Amino acid sequence: MEEYFSPGHSACAGCGMPITVRHALNVLGKDVIVVNATSCLEIVSSAYPRSAWGVPYIHSLFENAGAIAAGVVASLRSQGNNHTKVVIFAGDGSTYDIGFGVLSGMLERNDDVLYICYDNEAYMNTGNQRSGSTPFGAATTTSPAGKVRHGKLQWKKPIAEIIAAHKVPYVATASIGYLADFENKVRRAKDLTGARFILTLAPCVTGWNYDSAKTIEIAKLAVDTGLWMLYEVEDGKFKLSLKPSQFTPVGDYLKMQGRFRHLNEDEIKFIQEHVNKSWSEVK
Numbered sequence: 001m002e003e004y005f006s007p008g009h010s011a012c013a014g015c016g017m018p019i020t021v022r023h024a025l026n027v028l029g030k031d032v033i034v035v036n037a038t039s040c041l042e043i044v045s046s047a048y049p050r051s052a053w054g055v056p057y058i059h060s061l062f063e064n065a066g067a068i069a070a071g072v073v074a075s076l077r078s079q080g081n082n083h084t085k086v087v088i089f090a091g092d093g094s095t096y097d098i099g100f101g102v103l104s105g106m107l108e109r110n111d112d113v114l115y116i117c118y119d120n121e122a123y124m125n126t127g128n129q130r131s132g133s134t135p136f137g138a139a140t141t142t143s144p145a146g147k148v149r150h151g152k153l154q155w156k157k158p159i160a161e162i163i164a165a166h167k168v169p170y171v172a173t174a175s176i177g178y179l180a181d182f183e184n185k186v187r188r189a190k191d192l193t194g195a196r197f198i199l200t201l202a203p204c205v206t207g208w209n210y211d212s213a214k215t216i217e218i219a220k221l222a223v224d225t226g227l228w229m230l231y232e233v234e235d236g237k238f239k240l241s242l243k244p245s246q247f248t249p250v251g252d253y254l255k256m257q258g259r260f261r262h263l264n265e266d267e268i269k270f271i272q273e274h275v276n277k278s279w280s281e282v283k
């Protein structure tokens, strides 16, 4: 198989982000133009004079990936090119927070763009600051764990639900712990037109603070504990991709990561109850 995201980039060993990009491009193929919002991905893959990209690549600001992609697709289509796919790769900082306004515009116009967010649950490139995606209880440099408080005090922003509320043709959540499921979702999105969005959990070794050999295990455990729900919303229809018959306790996931090290049993129970409630709502 030809590769479009090559080794030799400078991502950390075990980083979940290049796994996301590589597998997405394997499905999307060569006829693609990538727009990439400022993030770890841009830094590790595009420092001049090197490039890890085997497809055309544009670096955008945090704020305007959605607008740049909309412009690229408008230009292509006006030239009679109806085949080239335009895909955005962006981190959670851009997606949930700083680029959200422009993303919302792209969705509202139903621009023919596939947006893939690799979610590592914080602003990692600048040294691990909390984002709207950082989960409850996680310690970051701006939601520290100490005597007064234990990490982030808010839950994750429900970004996939917010995007589905725009009534775009396709929204999905994925995890690199379930790569075949992720690839199937990219394949489905590739075949559709209009604004499509895939949110992929992509663990960060340094920010989450775990053994770099455990990336896939952790990404899988996030799903198996029920903390990270895999689903699709196509034409407004919600469909679970995987419903674990028995959930692993959330503590098994939390205790593997330094960012949750400070949590006590009551706090872990509180998170477990939140997960149970989310699933009963879905049912």
Ligand SMILES: Cc1ncc(C[n+]2csc(CCOP(=O)(O)OP(=O)(O)O)c2C)c(N)n1
Residues within 6 Å of the ligand: 038, 039, 040, 041, 062, 063, 090, 091, 092, 093, 094, 095, 098, 120, 122, 123, 124, 125, 126, 131
């Ligand atoms: C408007 C703006 N604010 C802040 C920055 C500095 N900055 C560059 S990358 C980055 C973190 C990106 O976080 P995320 O989108 O989650 O991607 P990650 O680094 O985690 O891969 C920040 C804060 C910037 N480039 N532009």
Ligand SMILES: [Mg+2]
Residues within 6 Å of the ligand: 091, 092, 093, 119, 120, 121, 122, 123, 124
């Ligand atoms: Mg991030």
